[in-house]
Amino acid sequence: MLDIRDRELTRLDFVAPAESFGVPAVQTAPQRLRADLADALSADGPRVVVLPALLKMFAPTQLEHR
Numbered sequence: 032m033l034d035i036r037d038r039e040l041t042r043l044d045f046v047a048p049a050e051s052f053g054v055p056a057v058q059t060a061p062q063r064l065r066a067d068l069a070d071a072l073s074a075d076g077p078r079v080v081v082l083p084a085l086l087k088m089f090a091p092t093q094l095e096h097r
């Protein structure tokens with residue numbers, strides 16, 4: 032059985048699932064966010080723009096049971 036306590040769950044890939052459904056997606060950075068959002072909003076159809084961020088609000092819960 033897979034033990035998820037040994038897995039990193041904080042860096043999920045949102046681009047790949049979007050693209051697997053035929054939705055164009057881009058992972059951006061703060062300095063490119065304005066341009067990538069403008070491109071997405073001016074395009075026809077859905078788009079996904081991912082801005083990775085590190086949330087420091089909570090400790091990783093998957094590590095509690097070690």
